[in-house]
Amino acid sequence: xxxxxxxxxxxxxxxxxxxxxxxxxxxxxxxxxxxxxxxxxxxxxxxxxxxxxxxxxxxxxxxxxxxxxxxxxxxxxxxxxxxxxxxxxxxxxxxxxxxxxxxxxxxxxxxxxxxxxxxxxxxxxxxxxxxxxxxxxxxxxxxxxxxxxxxxxxxxxxxxxxxxxxxxxxxxxxxxxxxxxxxxx
Numbered sequence: 102x103x104x105x106x107x108x109x110x111x112x113x114x115x116x117x118x119x120x121x122x123x124x125x126x127x128x129x130x131x132x133x134x135x136x137x138x139x140x141x142x143x144x145x146x147x148x149x150x151x152x153x154x155x156x157x158x159x160x161x162x163x164x165x166x167x168x169x170x171x172x173x174x175x176x177x178x179x180x181x182x183x184x185x186x187x188x189x190x191x192x193x194x195x196x197x198x199x200x201x202x203x204x205x206x207x208x209x210x211x212x213x214x215x216x217x218x219x220x221x222x223x224x225x226x227x228x229x230x231x232x233x234x235x236x237x238x239x240x241x242x243x244x245x246x247x248x249x250x251x252x253x254x255x256x257x258x259x260x261x262x263x264x265x266x267x268x269x270x271x272x273x274x275x276x277x278x279x280x281x282x283x284x285x286x
Contacts, residue, residue, distance in 0.1 A: 102205060103276065104200065104203055105210070106209070107123050108210075109264075109265050111139060118143070119223065121154075121157075125270050125273050141179055151176060208220075209239045210241065211242060211272050213240040213242075241275050241276060
């Protein structure tokens, strides 16, 4: 059974710091989790992540403005009390259970290389990956190329860009489209 997933992460060139992960299985099950341990200060300094990923995260605005009618300034902070926010250890357990509850799991993602590393690093080095979790993720872009398509030929995502769960749902939609294209050939 295929599991479509997406991760959002901070890539420092040395570390791929998981921000969030979303997974959707073909049987309709879904998983979404936001790490409570990513470097929020580094994300705040990263223009693209602030513009594209931060708005989809559960956050709280900074309190303490000078007047009752003033709006709090700044991007706020991650809401560590939100039910989607978990420790990396909790996320690793959730992902392991989600994949473990899937018969003959196949992992699929869009531009999958970084997603696989971000997910696998929940357990540390690749050698620590639980045995029932696939050692690789199949790539929707590669499948599109195999069918003679470019990423620009794939269905566009209407909304939820860079929310890991919305992106995982869209990955499923792209896979369904690619299956139709392959069937029609």
